[in-house]
Amino acid sequence: MYYTLFANSKGEIYEDTSLLMLGRTGEEWVIPEDAELMPMPKGASLVTMPYHYPIGLNGADEISYLKNNPYEAAEEVSAVAALLPQGFTRSLLPASVKYDATTTLPLLGYAAVGLKNEKLYVAAVKTDEHRKWHPSYYNTEGLPARINQMLKKLPDNRIIRQLAKCALQYSCFTAQNIFYQRWEGGIPTMVSCNANCIGCISESHIGVEAPQNRLDFQPSVKEITEIAALHLANAREAIISFGQGCEGEPSLNAKDLAAAIREVRHNHTDKGTININTNAGYTKGIMEMVDAGLDAMRVTLFSTIKTAYNSYHQPYNYSLNDVEYSINYAKDRGLKVSLNLLTYPGFTDRESEASSLIGFVRRNNIDMIQFRNLNIDPDIISQHFPSGESCYGIANLLDLLKHEIPYVTLGSYSYPVR
Numbered sequence: 001m002y003y004t005l006f007a008n009s010k011g012e013i014y015e016d017t018s019l020l021m022l023g024r025t026g027e028e029w030v031i032p033e034d035a036e037l038m039p040m041p042k043g044a045s046l047v048t049m050p051y052h053y054p055i056g057l058n059g060a061d062e063i064s065y066l067k068n069n070p071y072e073a074a075e076e077v078s079a080v081a082a083l084l085p086q087g088f089t090r091s092l093l094p095a096s097v098k099y100d101a102t103t104t105l106p107l108l109g110y111a112a113v114g115l116k117n118e119k120l121y122v123a124a125v126k127t128d129e130h131r132k133w134h135p136s137y138y139n140t141e142g143l144p145a146r147i148n149q150m151l152k153k154l155p156d157n158r159i160i161r162q163l164a165k166c167a168l169q170y171s172c173f174t175a176q177n178i179f180y181q182r183w184e185g186g187i188p189t190m191v192s193c194n195a196n197c198i199g200c201i202s203e204s205h206i207g208v209e210a211p212q213n214r215l216d217f218q219p220s221v222k223e224i225t226e227i228a229a230l231h232l233a234n235a236r237e238a239i240i241s242f243g244q245g246c247e248g249e250p251s252l253n254a255k256d257l258a259a260a261i262r263e264v265r266h267n268h269t270d271k272g273t274i275n276i277n278t279n280a281g282y283t284k285g286i287m288e289m290v291d292a293g294l295d296a297m298r299v300t301l302f303s304t305i306k307t308a309y310n311s312y313h314q315p316y317n318y319s320l321n322d323v324e325y326s327i328n329y330a331k332d333r334g335l336k337v338s339l340n341l342l343t344y345p346g347f348t349d350r351e352s353e354a355s356s357l358i359g360f361v362r363r364n365n366i367d368m369i370q371f372r373n374l375n376i377d378p379d380i381i382s383q384h385f386p387s388g389e390s391c392y393g394i395a396n397l398l399d400l401l402k403h404e405i406p407y408v409t410l411g412s413y414s415y416p417v418r
Contacts, residue, residue: 001020001116002020002021002032002037002114002115002116002121003015003016003017003019003020003021003056003114003115003116004016004019004020004021004022004054004055004056004066004095004114005021005046005054005080005113005114005115006054006066006069006077006078006079006080007048007077007078007079007080008069008072008075008077009075009076011048013046013080014069014071015114015115016054016056016066016070018058018059018070019054019056019057019058019064019066020056020057020058021056021057021095021112021114021115022055022056022057022063022095022112023036023091023092023093023094023095023112023123023345024092024093024094024095024096024112024345024346024378025092025093025345025346025349025391025393026345026346026347026382026386026387026391027346027382027386027387028346028387029055029063029095030092031057032091032092032112032114032123033393033395035395036091036092036123036125036393036394036395037091037114037121037122037123037124038121038122038124038125038126039119039120039121039122040082040113040120040121040122041084041085041088041122041124041126041130042085042134042136043085043130043134043135043136044082044083044084044085044088044122045082045083046080046081046082046083046113046120047080047081047082047083047108047110048078048079048080048081049078049079049080049081049094049096049105049110050078050103050105051078051098051099051100051103052078052079052094052096052097052098052099052105053065053066053067053077053078053079053096053097053099054066054077054078054079054080054094054095054096055079055095055096055097056095065096065097079094079095079096080094080113081094081096081108081110081111081112081113082110082111082112082113082120082122082123082124083108083109083110083111084109084111084122084124084373085130085133085134085135086128086130086133086173086412086413087126087127087128087129087130087133087412087413088122088124088125088126088127088130088412089124089125089126089127089343089371089373089394089398089412090109090110090111090123090124090343090345090373090394091111091112091123091124091125091345091393091394091395092111092112092123092345092394093110093111093112093123093345093346093378094110094111094112094113094378095112098379104206104208104377104379104380105208105377105378106208106209106211107199107201107208107210107211107375107376107377108375109373109374109375110378111123111124111373123345125394125395125398127371127398127410127411127412128411128412128413130412132183132184132413133173133412133413138171138173138176139171139176143167143168143176143179143180144168146179146180147164147167147168147179150164150178150179151164154226154227157223157226157227158217158219158223159187159188159189159215159219159223159224159227160178160227162188162215162246163175163178163179163186163187163188163227164179166186166188166212166244166245166246167179170211170212170245170246172186172244172245172246174186174241174244175244177235178227178231181231181234181235181236182235182236182237182238183235183236183237183238183239184239184240184241184275184413184414185227185231185235185238185239185240185241186240186241186242186243186244187224187227187228187240187241187242187244188214188215188242188244188246188247188250189215189218189219189224189242189247189250189253189256189257190218190242190247190248190249190250190252190253191214191215191216191217191218191247191248192248192249192252193248193249193252194248194249194252194279194281194282194315194316194317194318195249195279195281195313195314195315195316196313196314196315196316197302197312197313197314198312198314198376198380198381198384199312199342199374199375199376199380201245201375202214202245202246202247202248203248206377206380208377212245212246213246214246214247214248215246215247218253218256219256220256221256221259221260221263224256224257224260225260225263225264225268227240228240228260228261228264228274229263229264229268229269231272232264232268232269232271232272232274233268233269233271233272235272237416238271238272238273238416239272239273239274239275239296239414239416240272240273240274240275241275241276241277241298241414242257242275242276242277242278243276243277243278243298244277249278249279249281249282250276250277250278251276251278251279251280251281251282251285251286251289252282252285253285254282254284254285254286254288254289255288257276257289257292258288258289258291258292259292261274261289261292261293261294262292262293264293265293270418271418272416272418273295273296273414273416273417273418274293274294274295274296275294275295275296275297275298275414276289276294276296276297276298277298277300277340278297278298278299278300278326279299279300279313279315279318279323280297280299280322280323280326280327281315281317281318281319281322281323281326282318282322282326283318283322283325283326283329286326286329286330287326287329290329290330290333290335291333294330294335295335295336295417295418296335296336296337296338296414296417297326297327297330297335297336297337297338298337298338298339298340298370298414299323299326299327299337299338299339299340300339300340300342300372301323301339301340301341301342302342302344302374303347303353303356304320304353304356304357304359304360305352305353305356306319306320308353308385311384311385312342312384312385324360324363324364327364327366328364328365331364331365336367336368336417337364337365337366337367337368338366338367338368338369338370338414339361339366339368339369339370340370340372341357341369341370341371341372342372342374343371343372343373343374343394344374344376344381345391345393345394346387346391347381347385348394348397349391349392349393349394349396349397350389350390350391350392351389351390351391351392352389354392354397354400354401357369357401358400358401358404358405361405361408362405366408367408367409368408368409368410368411368415369401369408369409369410369411370411370412370413370414371410371411371412372412398410
């Protein structure tokens with residue numbers, strides 16, 4: 001049996017053996033199935049959910065919430081959630097009830113967590129090998145020295161100063177990889193965006209402070225080229241990616257990015273993979289970058305159904321049809337195209353969403369689906385996308401996709417294509 005966890009006023013975490021663990025999918029409380037739970041992986045962490053009481057199943061098989069500490073009756077308690085490392089996809093949300101409707105949770109990927117035989121279990125499914133993204137490889141003792149060395153090497157490059165901030169202040173892994181000279185490194189270049197996504201992490205749209213600030217300058221082609229050429233020529237399994245958490249939509253900067261791509265490929269190196277993380281709505285910009293020598297494209301989607309897509313992304317001057325056109329233009333010219341699927345239990349696994357996703361992937365010859373846990377307060381999604389439809393469950397959705405589109409790679413992050 002899996003028991004409910006709670007946190008006291010000091011943030012100390014305990015289990016309540018009088019309440020069995022429940023999870024949440026959409027707006028429904030559910031008893032987790034074994035296939036939806038796994039031992040908490042290394043790199044995961046526990047967080048409290050302020051102004052939320054935990055919910056569990058009591059001895060009479062009734063749904064009950066825990067308000068006061070069973071060990072200190074006068075003390076109020078908080079619900080507890082797990083945050084997953086990359087490579088693991090959340091299968092259930094925490095079962096909790098908000099007792100202060102005026103509050104909003106920080107933008108994190110809250111997953112259900114419980115205790116069984118003195119061992120922590122999380123509601124998650126492993127969807128990728130997470131070696132490269134294991135937290136133990138980041139925030140190392142030698143990182144500050146590497147950053148200082150790079151700052152001295154490129155003293156006039158504003159992007160490297162932005163990446164230093166992202167690496168140290170936001171603990172951004174793709175920023176840190178630039179300084180570690182390995183794997184996927186991010187190059188932010190664009191301030192503005194052409195969408196108003198509900199869960200944007202760099203601009204506040206829903207009354208909750210964004211966890212990151214966007215860069216506040218427009219870098220030159222020279223600045224972009226310096227970092228891109230250095231990383232691609234020297235990093236292990238090198239990828240550079242435009243489109244980071246600290247910027248807007250990179251394709252809006254297509255003129256400069258295309259010029260930088262051509263400069264890198266013609267005058268510096270043919271090594272490594274040049275990737276863009278994008279909403280793919282600005283087709284003209286995507287076309288310009290593809291023609292310049294882009295290798296791969298990852299397109300962020302909350303839904304492939306137009307009404308839901310518009311409700312979440314709130315696009316300016318583009319539609320889901322434009323996104324598909326951009327994808328097909330890239331595919332016709334040999335690019336690898338992935339979907340960055342913002343995954344949310346009780347929505348992504350709805351029967352209508354799954355059917356539409358399969359059709360979208362087939363129609364557009366998608367190479368890979370990357371599952372990205374949507375960081376958001378669950379009550380906000382419920383306000384915009386209320387429940388009322390049958391769901392497969394995240395684990396069953398993965399099995400369905402493997403069966404229906406077996407030629408498509410299912411994972412969590414980008415791979416080199418060169």
